Amino acid sequence: MSGTSLDGVDAAEIVTDGLRILEFGASGYRPYSDAERATLRAVLGRWPGAGLEAAARVVHEAHADLMAGFPEAEMLGFHGQTLAHEPQGRGTHQLGDGAVLAEALGRPVVWDFRSADVALGGEGAPLAPFFHFACAKWIGAEAPLAFLNLGGVGNLTWVDPRHATPEAEGALLAFDTGPANAPINDLVALRLGLDCDRDGALARQGRVEDGALELFLDEQYFRRMPPKSLDRDDFSLMLDLVRELSDADAAATMTAMAAAAVMQGMEHCPVAPDRLLVTGGGRHNLVMMEMLAVGLDCPVLPVEAVGLDGDMLEAQAFAYLAVRVAHGLPTSCPGTTGVAARVGGGQISRP
């Protein structure tokens, strides 16, 4: 899995029959070098278009490097690097060719997870919800709960684990909440040359500018009913909204924006969840976590509280989805992507 933050590639092993999680295995991480990241950043949004070969090579090499350390994995799920995501426009495109990786590693690779869903009228994202359903079963949840991924973009999955399958009507509702870490990363990179606002230390020193926050929440996206999804840079207006603010106030305000988007999203839950389990890098941002805890009525906990690994959950999700694809099981449904009927996305390339 190579997410929207462009930090690197995560890999995680899972033992599954495509239904239940039987066992979690080893995991690993391969950061992109600065040069690799610059190559990828330069092609973000460039689809369709020529000149993607060098960037594709970066993706293939980084994944092949990392996966060579997992010789026992029988099959690989390969998400690729999202270059553009416009389900109602030019479609969704993840850079990287599973056939190249299958050849390099001598193992079957499941990839291109999103395009079938988009072709059938769905959002093509988020796709982790079917895995969140399996996680809810794995932790023995008996009442509705919610998972929140705070990556570059945020996404929320409401799960009713009393259903037998994720595709059952009423088992899942999922959507992207709004921007999460990506605009904060962009802000601190632009102004301070930093990767991220580590632990929310900068936001902690600042004051939230309510006017900017209100303008942000006025965005049309927040009036759309879910399922709905976003591209990394759909909210580039955020940098404009905080342009006049000090570094600390801008960070605090952007952090509040990400948290407010989640709180808005939580109002769509069909039944109040008994807890919000948070995964993704943003759970390390203590200010964002505190804002959520103060603003929501249910406990807000990192997924570690239930024995899951918040740094690897998305990589595990695409490993799990790969096995579902291999077994001909669906990977999305009306409640997760808004597609008219359940869809089994993904294609399999064999060496």
Ligand SMILES: Nc1ncnc2c1ncn2[C@@H]1O[C@H](COP(=O)(O)OP(=O)(O)OP(=O)(O)O)[C@@H](O)[C@H]1O
């Ligand atoms: N200690 C920390 N303090 C604050 N933020 C952090 C910390 N650690 C990670 N992050 C944030 O989390 C981001 C990485 O999160 P993650 O790996 O979940 O995103 P991603 O998978 O790339 O994105 P997406 O889920 O949108 O595809 C970093 O870019 C950074 O903004």
Ligand SMILES: CC(=O)N[C@H]1[C@@H]2OC[C@@H](O2)[C@@H](O)[C@@H]1O[C@H](C)C(=O)O
């Ligand atoms: C198009 C795309 O790559 N979307 C990502 C992105 O990052 C978070 C959010 O936006 C989510 O919708 C999705 O990733 C996760 C892994 C998903 O599909 O569940």
